[in-house]
Amino acid sequence: MIKPLLTVCLASLVLSIGCRSADAPATPASSSAPASGGDLVASVRSEPATYNRLLPNGQSAATELFTLLTQSRLARVNRVTDELEAWLAEAWTLGADGLTYTMTLRPDVKFSDGHPFTTDDVLFSFRVVYDPGVNSSLADAMKVNGAPIEVTARDARTLTLRFPEVFAPGLRMLDNLPILPKHRLEAAFAKGELAKAWSPSRPLSEIAGLGPFVLAEHVAGQRLVFTRNPHYFRRDAKGIQLPYLDRLTLAVTPDQNTEALRLEAAEVDLMMNADVRPQDHAAFKRLADQGKLRMMDVSVALDPDFLSFNLRPARAAQRRAPWMNLREFRQAISCGVDRQAIVNAVYLGAAVPIYGPITPGNKRWYSADAPSCPIDRDKARALLAGAGLTDRNGDGLVDDASGKPARFSIITHAGHLRERVSSVLQEQLRQLGIQVDVVALDPGGIAQRWQAGDYDAIYFGLQASATDPSLSPEFWYSAGSFHFWNPSQKSPATPWEQRIDELMREVATTPDLPQRQRAFAEVQKILGEELPSIYFVAARVSIATTARVLNPTPAPQIPQLLWSADTLARAR
Amino acid sequence: MRRGLLRYFVRRTAFAALLVLVVSSAAMLLADLAPGDAFSGFDLDPAVAAAERHRLGFDRPFVAQYGSWLGRAMRFDLGESVKYRRPVVELVAERSSKTALLGATALILATVVGIPAGIFTGSRRTLLTRATSAASLVILSVPSLVTSFGLLLLASRTGWLPVGGFSGGADGSFWLTTGRYLVLPAIALALPIAATLERLQSQALNDALADPSVRAAVARGCSERRIVWRHAFRLSLTTVLAIYGVIVGTVLSGSFAVEIVTSWPGLGALMFEALVARDLFLVAGCAAVGAMLLAGGILLSDIALAVADPRLEELA
Numbered sequence: 038m039i040k041p042l043l044t045v046c047l048a049s050l051v052l053s054i055g056c057r058s059a060d061a062p063a064t065p066a067s068s069s070a071p072a073s074g075g076d077l078v079a080s081v082r083s084e085p086a087t088y089n090r091l092l093p094n095g096q097s098a099a100t101e102l103f104t105l106l107t108q109s110r111l112a113r114v115n116r117v118t119d120e121l122e123a124w125l126a127e128a129w130t131l132g133a134d135g136l137t138y139t140m141t142l143r144p145d146v147k148f149s150d151g152h153p154f155t156t157d158d159v160l161f162s163f164r165v166v167y168d169p170g171v172n173s174s175l176a177d178a179m180k181v182n183g184a185p186i187e188v189t190a191r192d193a194r195t196l197t198l199r200f201p202e203v204f205a206p207g208l209r210m211l212d213n214l215p216i217l218p219k220h221r222l223e224a225a226f227a228k229g230e231l232a233k234a235w236s237p238s239r240p241l242s243e244i245a246g247l248g249p250f251v252l253a254e255h256v257a258g259q260r261l262v263f264t265r266n267p268h269y270f271r272r273d274a275k276g277i278q279l280p281y282l283d284r285l286t287l288a289v290t291p292d293q294n295t296e297a298l299r300l301e302a303a304e305v306d307l308m309m310n311a312d313v314r315p316q317d318h319a320a321f322k323r324l325a326d327q328g329k330l331r332m333m334d335v336s337v338a339l340d341p342d343f344l345s346f347n348l349r350p351a352r353a354a355q356r357r358a359p360w361m362n363l364r365e366f367r368q369a370i371s372c373g374v375d376r377q378a379i380v381n382a383v384y385l386g387a388a389v390p391i392y393g394p395i396t397p398g399n400k401r402w403y404s405a406d407a408p409s410c411p412i413d414r415d416k417a418r419a420l421l422a423g424a425g426l427t428d429r430n431g432d433g434l435v436d437d438a439s440g441k442p443a444r445f446s447i448i449t450h451a452g453h454l455r456e457r458v459s460s461v462l463q464e465q466l467r468q469l470g471i472q473v474d475v476v477a478l479d480p481g482g483i484a485q486r487w488q489a490g491d492y493d494a495i496y497f498g499l500q501a502s503a504t505d506p507s508l509s510p511e512f513w514y515s516a517g518s519f520h521f522w523n524p525s526q527k528s529p530a531t532p533w534e535q536r537i538d539e540l541m542r543e544v545a546t547t548p549d550l551p552q553r554q555r556a557f558a559e560v561q562k563i564l565g566e567e568l569p570s571i572y573f574v575a576a577r578v579s580i581a582t583t584a585r586v587l588n589p590t591p592a593p594q595i596p597q598l599l600w601s602a603d604t605l606a607r608a609r
Numbered sequence: 610m611r612r613g614l615l616r617y618f619v620r621r622t623a624f625a626a627l628l629v630l631v632v633s634s635a636a637m638l639l640a641d642l643a644p645g646d647a648f649s650g651f652d653l654d655p656a657v658a659a660a661e662r663h664r665l666g667f668d669r670p671f672v673a674q675y676g677s678w679l680g681r682a683m684r685f686d687l688g689e690s691v692k693y694r695r696p697v698v699e700l701v702a703e704r705s706s707k708t709a710l711l712g713a714t715a716l717i718l719a720t721v722v723g724i725p726a727g728i729f730t731g732s733r734r735t736l737l738t739r740a741t742s743a744a745s746l747v748i749l750s751v752p753s754l755v756t757s758f759g760l761l762l763l764a765s766r767t768g769w770l771p772v773g774g775f776s777g778g779a780d781g782s783f784w785l786t787t788g789r790y791l792v793l794p795a796i797a798l799a800l801p802i803a804a805t806l807e808r809l810q811s812q813a814l815n816d817a818l819a820d821p822s823v824r825a826a827v828a829r830g831c832s833e834r835r836i837v838w839r840h841a842f843r844l845s846l847t848t849v850l851a852i853y854g855v856i857v858g859t860v861l862s863g864s865f866a867v868e869i870v871t872s873w874p875g876l877g878a879l880m881f882e883a884l885v886a887r888d889l890f891l892v893a894g895c896a897a898v899g900a901m902l903l904a905g906g907i908l909l910s911d912i913a914l915a916v917a918d919p920r921l922e923e924l925a
Binding site: 295 | 643644645646649650652653654655656657660661664690691692693694695696699700703704707758761762764765768771772773774775776869870871872874875878879881882885886887
């Protein structure tokens with residue numbers, strides 16, 4: 038009895054391997070033109086806690102992706118060209134005052150439930166985002182210098198948006214705001230129950246949107262299945278109704294290693310965070326050579342990691358390491374680190390050395406003139422001496438005037454590449470005579486230590502929501518809550534921060550782009566000299582998908598491919 | 610049921626309830642003591658975070674939060690998850706069935722493989738039994754995490770099984786699909802348990818074979834098969850059953866890592882998300898349900914032990 042059973046099992050196994058080979062796409066995907074139909078599977082590491090991006094817990098990457106797939110905004114920033122595109126709005130004009138935009142909405146646009154889209158929905162969305170009771174995580178991003186935009190409707194298709202002051206990025210700000218269906222959410226909003234309205238415990242039929250897809254199924258911890266929105270407003274150049282795909286499944290895969298293996302096995306077609314890790318590059322490349330995967334080099338990443346020192350006055354008052362507040366010390370660190378060694382050892386070559394917060398990937402705002410200091414240990418030692426740090430007792434470690442050795446700790450992200458970079462920094466700084474302790478924590482722990490100001494230095498990274506620096510005021514201005522090295526200052530603590538504030542005001546309020554770029558180049562120059570945060574490397578973003586994925590438009594930001602999911606197609 | 614046995618089970622049930630309370634409270638306390646809270650993060654403006662903390666009462670002292678949680682927990686209300694804004698009971702109910710399914714499958718698999726293997730290695734000395742014992746030691750020394758990765762890699766390279774995840778009912782018959790997705794995490798979880806059982810059973814059988822009653826059976830000329838299965842195995846069973854409750858606990862703690870690596874949508878994966886998000890009530894809820902499963906497992910093994918060894922009733 039056992040033998041026949043074994044034979045059947047083996048036969049099934051052989052057949053299943055045979056079927057698997059037959060399933061593998063033989064033709065390169067790029068040779069086909071996109072056409073409607075088919076489905077793709079993408080992996081995501083977490084699932085949305087809410088379906089409403091405007092809520093305080095709607096800031097997660099998963100909710101942001103859900104919003105990209107199911108909702109639309111008035112205007113979109115194309116993540117490849119970095120240009121602003123008309124989206125739900127078909128056109129706009131800027132008034133002579135430089136403050137008021139008059140905007141016309143596309144005609145005959147409908148929500149996924151067939152309800153017509155009008156200016157009422159836009160007014161409702163702005164009301165929700167600014168409502169203090171909602172406490173939206175997007176509220177600040179939709180304000181200019183702390184003041185909201187006044188939005189009024191002339192009729193069902195015409196809007197005016199009045200900015201509180203001249204704001205150079207202008208309507209790029211609208212890329213943040215999904216337009217919500219008033220007819221679905223107004224009652225809950227009026228009752229103060231918006232948080233419960235689109236929670237995963239509510240029926241999916243209550244959700245309506247203007248995006249390319251509709252959520253058809255969400256099985257907690259397993260998958261989210263999206264089907265085509267029959268009322269989606271976009272068509273391609275040939276007039277084919279978008280999205281091309283009939284179905285898009287997001288398979289929940291919390292572990293990054295498993296995610297990579299699922300892509301290798303073609304169980305998923307792409308990853309939400311599609312950036313290939315250095316350690317996966319060789320395996321993916323091998324499969325790409327066999328025609329099973331497709332790899333694309335996108336660009337240098339836009340949001341590099343940084344080593345930021347704690348320059349808060351309270352920390353300085355403790356006088357634990359007063360030399361940390363000296364520019365020469367920070368410059369010594371920058372000059373004393375071999376960036377190429379980090380590129381080679383940690384990123385296996387898939388990165389470039391950098392010296393400031395804006396990478397070459399951000400073509401519009403990158404300044405090649407910002408100060409740089411390639412590895413020069415003699416210069417670094419001279420700078421340390423200038424900061425009063427020399428080896429006074431011949432033990433190989435530099436000491437301050439009181440004979441105390443220069444020692445500080447770096448808090449970093451446990452289990453991430455950042456932890457390995459921190460180890461390389463530790464080793465390289467030891468060669469300069471500086472002792473470094475690396476403390477690896479999870480992001481929540483790092484954030485708590487940062488908020489409490491309880492750290493010497495942090496090696497971490499922040500993801501900016503936009504390429505235009507004026508849309509990240511919380512980072513650049515000294516009063517900003519994410520002005521990393523010394524946040525929420527009542528008045529600028531240093532003359533150079535005061536100068537950056539002035540320049541950033543100019544960047545934000547000057548309509549002329551070259552003038553804005555010049556002002557921002559000066560900001561980068563100041564940061565390159567003062568180095569409150571030191572930047573070492575920026576990863577090169579490369580993307581991998583199965584050969585089934587057709588018509589990808591990869592961008593450097595997450596989600597690199599799903600940001601334009603309506604034009605993704607499946608190879609036949 | 611006799612009175613002594615009943616009293617024994619009442620005591621064990623009370624202990625189980627206490628275990629659930631202590632485990633969930635300790636989990637909540639530890640999550641609170643860890644740096645950061647549900648609103649610490651670089652993706653949330655500190656002002657928005659502070660307002661949310663205040664609105665949801667997380668700016669109150671821990672004792673006050675714990676007190677109100679405990680009051681609600683007595684009425685089987687485990688609070689609301691901060692991350693998901695959903696009742697914790699709803700969230701853990703969705704996931705605990707998957708963990709129970711994985712755990713039960715792994716236990717059955719481990720028992721079916723481990724016990725006979727232990728009898729085999731405990732009853733004779735051959736090259737094969739030595740190799741089996743050595744294999745058990747190797748498996749025991751490899752964490753489930755590594756086994757899971759190894760199996761995932763195998764699945765990825767061969768295509769024999771899905772590379773983790775779960776898709777019950779999405780593509781075909783529910784049980785067939787569930788079975789396909791269950792094989793890999795169940796094997797990863799079962800392997801170290803099977804090795805433990807093999808080692809335990811082997812040692813217990815060895816000891817039992819030296820027992821005077823078994824030696825008397827040998828002297829009476831009983832066949833080897835009868836001696837092993839009829840006499841020594843029954844004697845050795847008490848030792849194995851006594852440790853079975855602890856093994857149930859191993860299944861749960863082991864499934865934590867296996868679930869995350871293999872993307873199995875169970876309680877372990879939810880607990881991990883809750884810990885990362887510092888979602889206090891969800892952490893406590895997951896711990897409570899985990900403790901319930903553990904307590905249930907221990908209770909079942911106690912029952913089995915009491916049935917197998919009537920002396921326990923006398924002790925009660």
